[in-house]
Amino acid sequence: GAGVSQSPSNKVTEKGKDVELRCDPISGHTALYWYRQRLGQGLEFLIYFQGNSAPDKSGLPSDRFSAERTGESVSTLTIQRTQQEDSAVYLCASSLVGTGGGANVLTFGAGSRLTVL
Amino acid sequence: GQQVMQIPQYQHVQEGEDFTTYCNSSTTLSNIQWYKQRPGGHPVFLIQLVKSGEVKKQKRLTFQFGEAKKNSSLHITATQTTDVGTYFCVLLAAGNKLTFGGGTRVLVKP
Numbered sequence: 001g002a003g004v005s006q007s008p009s010n011k012v013t014e015k016g017k018d019v020e021l022r023c024d025p026i027s028g029h030t031a032l033y034w035y036r037q038r039l040g041q042g043l044e045f046l047i048y049f050q051g052n053s054a055p056d057k058s059g060l061p062s063d064r065f066s067a068e069r070t071g072e073s074v075s076t077l078t079i080q081r082t083q084q085e086d087s088a089v090y091l092c093a094s095s096l097v098g099t100g101g102g103a104n105v106l107t108f109g110a111g112s113r114l115t116v117l
Numbered sequence: 118g119q120q121v122m123q124i125p126q127y128q129h130v131q132e133g134e135d136f137t138t139y140c141n142s143s144t145t146l147s148n149i150q151w152y153k154q155r156p157g158g159h160p161v162f163l164i165q166l167v168k169s170g171e172v173k174k175q176k177r178l179t180f181q182f183g184e185a186k187k188n189s190s191l192h193i194t195a196t197q198t199t200d201v202g203t204y205f206c207v208l209l210a211a212g213n214k215l216t217f218g219g220g221t222r223v224l225v226k227p
Contacts, residue, residue, distance in 0.1 A: 033215060035217070042203075042205065042217055042218070042219045042220045043160070043205065043217040043220075045214065045215075045216055045217070048214055048215075056214050091159055091160075093160075095215075104148075104150075104165075104209055104215065105150070105162050105165065106150075106152070106160070106162060106207075106215060107162070108159040108160050108161070109159065110158075110159055111159055
């Protein structure tokens with residue numbers, strides 16, 4: 001697509017429920033990133049995909065968080081047994097990889113705002 | 118892992134004045150990027166610096182990469198209300214991991 005698309009844009013859930021957040025990157029972008037941004041804070045790295053593989057999962061806060069990517073395209077971030085501290089905006093970004101112009105430049109989606117009651 | 122410190126964390130600027138925000142790393146960087154996030158929005162790419170001592174300008178914004186490639190700065194002249202937002206520097210770490218600094222939140226007083 002023309003840009004990075006994220007859904008849902010807003011999600012309100014009850015503590016203990018599972019949520020799935022979806023990201024559709026720009027077509028042809030092999031790299032995909034998930035970040036978490038709490039209100040008034042900076043961007044916290046969660047996970048990075050190169051193709052369908054995640055070489056770096058070090059940012060996932062706990063084993064309640066998981067992510068996958070299929071077809072070198074869509075990615076889903078799953079949070080199980082949500083807690084109130086999971087409330088944040090979850091931002092997805094994609095980029096080309098390499099040394100050419102535009103490589104490693106992140107294009108962000110509008111984010112998914114998660115509120116855990 | 119590689120970390121970057123941005124200062125100041127907050128910047129209150131009178132409209133029309135200049136200001137500078139800084140990004141400092143303890144390790145040598147291959148390159149550095151800058152992004153801007155407007156209130157309620159998502160980060161948008163501004164520029165990438167690659168060469169030692171590189172200086173790039175975008176209208177009233179001047180970006181500089183230090184000679185040792187361990188620091189970078191963003192200088193904005195004649196600040197306008199449209200400059201409000203948070204400015205992030207971003208490192209490209211090993212394995213293509215793009216790490217954001219803490220950001221400088223800019224407020225403009227009219």
